[in-house]
Amino acid sequence: MNTIQYLEDQAARAERLAKRITDTRTIEQLMTFAGERRREIEVIAGRHQRA
Numbered sequence: 001m002n003t004i005q006y007l008e009d010q011a012a013r014a015e016r017l018a019k020r021i022t023d024t025r026t027i028e029q030l031m032t033f034a035g036e037r038r039r040e041i042e043v044i045a046g047r048h049q050r051a
Helices: 002-022 024-050
Strands: none
Touching: 002 024
16 A cells, blocks of 8 residues: 555544444544645655655
């Protein structure tokens, strides 16, 4: 599994978990985490396109 796949998996897991729980603070934290992973993916993918 490469870095992008790993980050995508982590983001997807956080998003799935956020849909199953009711605690607002935890949902916000999970969605923030997922967003950070997706931004990392964009940065890495951007580097690959320029290379």
